[in-house]
Amino acid sequence: MLPDGGRREVAGAPPPPATCCPDLHRAVELVGRRWSGAILWVLLDADRPLRFTDIRAAVPEISDRLLAERLRELEAHDLVAPADAAPGYVPTPSARALRPALVELRTWARRWLA
Amino acid sequence: MLPDGGRREVAGAPPPPATCCPDLHRAVELVGRRWSGAILWVLLDADRPLRFTDIRAAVPEISDRLLAERLRELEAHDLVAPADAAPGYVPTPSARALRPALVELRTWARRWLA
Numbered sequence: 001m002l003p004d005g006g007r008r009e010v011a012g013a014p015p016p017p018a019t020c021c022p023d024l025h026r027a028v029e030l031v032g033r034r035w036s037g038a039i040l041w042v043l044l045d046a047d048r049p050l051r052f053t054d055i056r057a058a059v060p061e062i063s064d065r066l067l068a069e070r071l072r073e074l075e076a077h078d079l080v081a082p083a084d085a086a087p088g089y090v091p092t093p094s095a096r097a098l099r100p101a102l103v104e105l106r107t108w109a110r111r112w113l114a
Numbered sequence: 115m116l117p118d119g120g121r122r123e124v125a126g127a128p129p130p131p132a133t134c135c136p137d138l139h140r141a142v143e144l145v146g147r148r149w150s151g152a153i154l155w156v157l158l159d160a161d162r163p164l165r166f167t168d169i170r171a172a173v174p175e176i177s178d179r180l181l182a183e184r185l186r187e188l189e190a191h192d193l194v195a196p197a198d199a200a201p202g203y204v205p206t207p208s209a210r211a212l213r214p215a216l217v218e219l220r221t222w223a224r225r226w227l228a
Contacts, residue, residue, distance in 0.1 A: 019173075027223035028146055037135075058134045101222050105215045
């Protein structure tokens with residue numbers, strides 16, 4: 001093994017960029033799964049707990065099987081929880097804290113993906 | 115067809131939530147693809163064009179094949195472009211406009227996925 005840990009710098013070459021962003025990567029892996037962003041948005045936009053069929057109606061392209069899977073994942077990551085007072089799901093504080101990022105993404109899409 | 119377009123409201127039931135967010139969904143589908151967020155972040159963070167091998171070094175878990183595929187996708191969606199002045203890739207204005215959303219996502223991940 002070389003004294004510098006095995007790396008060789010080419011004289012005059014710019015240093016490589018820092019290794020990227022594990023935090024961002026974890027967030028994108030979680031929120032970026034197909035339909036997860038849309039499901040969270042629907043729950044964040046509602047003023048009451050939403051039942052499975054409510055979410056299904058608001059995200060019409062998703063299948064029952066995939067919606068059930070996504071809800072399980074989002075619950076496991078503490079983004080969605082069963083409501084206490086009524087049947088249905090509510091967003092957790094973690095999901096509420098994600099809202100500004102989703103709003104930024106939507107604003108960007110409207111401007112740049114039009 | 116019913117006069118109201120075929121919808122029947124159950125008396126007393128809350129209205130269903132509005133159909134969700136095609137703009138947000140498109141953004142999540144694009145940026146949320148595995149490693150796309152990390153690749154964009156590396157390019158946005160660099161102060162010079164990055165070659166394929168630079169990006170590869172900064173995102174060490176990605177394979178050559180997948181990095182090539184993602185760069186093609188990002189170029190097709192006008193998020194990444196070949197640099198004019200030097201070999202390598204640079205982020206486009208659309209990618210630069212995405213930076214606030216990625217910063218928000220990273221901030222959220224640091225706070226809530228720790």
